[in-house]
Amino acid sequence: MGFISFCSTAIDQLTLLQFPLQVIWKGLVLIIVLKATATLIKTFQTHRRLVAQRSYQPLASKLLSVMSKHHLSPKQILVVDNPQVLAYTSGWQHPQVIISQALIDQLTCQELEAVILHEKHHLEHHHPRLLLANQLLSDILFFLPVFGDLFHQLKLFFENQADLACINHQQTDLYLKSALAKAIQPQSLALPALAAAFLDQRIQLMTLRRTFVYAVSKTKLVWSVGIMILLITSFTAIPAVALPSSPETTASTVINRNCRDLQLFSPLKPVIPSHNMTISMIK
Numbered sequence: 001m002g003f004i005s006f007c008s009t010a011i012d013q014l015t016l017l018q019f020p021l022q023v024i025w026k027g028l029v030l031i032i033v034l035k036a037t038a039t040l041i042k043t044f045q046t047h048r049r050l051v052a053q054r055s056y057q058p059l060a061s062k063l064l065s066v067m068s069k070h071h072l073s074p075k076q077i078l079v080v081d082n083p084q085v086l087a088y089t090s091g092w093q094h095p096q097v098i099i100s101q102a103l104i105d106q107l108t109c110q111e112l113e114a115v116i117l118h119e120k121h122h123l124e125h126h127h128p129r130l131l132l133a134n135q136l137l138s139d140i141l142f143f144l145p146v147f148g149d150l151f152h153q154l155k156l157f158f159e160n161q162a163d164l165a166c167i168n169h170q171q172t173d174l175y176l177k178s179a180l181a182k183a184i185q186p187q188s189l190a191l192p193a194l195a196a197a198f199l200d201q202r203i204q205l206m207t208l209r210r211t212f213v214y215a216v217s218k219t220k221l222v223w224s225v226g227i228m229i230l231l232i233t234s235f236t237a238i239p240a241v242a243l244p245s246s247p248e249t250t251a252s253t254v255i256n257r258n259c260r261d262l263q264l265f266s267p268l269k270p271v272i273p274s275h276n277m278t279i280s281m282i283k
């Protein structure tokens, strides 16, 4: 009973926080919309910028031989005129492996095959779409630190899986490692890339031929659960005080307010908790 009365008092006191709670929730929704929009714009711009650099030169013979060996159609490979050594898998409906002419020029045939095998794994498992969805989820739930952690872990997991698929096919990690050494590039927003991201962990996992295992930070998990409970409590408190326009609630709130006024001006009257009155009048 003590706990229930404590909760009742706490909910009553939350009515005083009506305005700040509404401001917090509206601010939260605005930040979520802005973050998700920024992610979508940046990701689509990156994709469009890459596609706009399409090379119209005939495909190099070593690339054609790798494509033929691994049953990749010209629609699945896009070569771009870019001075950087880069490789991405991009696109959401019809993903493509995007590689630069500089990468083809600088890598040996086996290294190029390693890169194509790695990107082919991203392509066949729809990693661009999954990464974008996860980035958006991470933006929406930005206030829960565990989701940022999970997103990074997922990216490492995808890279690890693509590395292992390549190594299993080539039966060696030699060519992938040497290709990675030549193709250090910044990690793009939500595109799987042959990037420097997680390089130490990936090299270690490659050497051990191990699959990456998720390990979520316990501190971030505890913080996230705490924040979630706090937000759910505040969210459930808002409808009780936000006065939706249903006649029952409006009537009960007016009566409730009158009862409070009576209590304020008649100290000899027994004190009746306002939420009890609200419930009885609604019934």
Ligand SMILES: [Zn+2]
Residues within 6 Å of the ligand: 118, 119, 122, 158, 159, 162, 192, 193, 194, 195
């Ligand atoms: Zn990758």
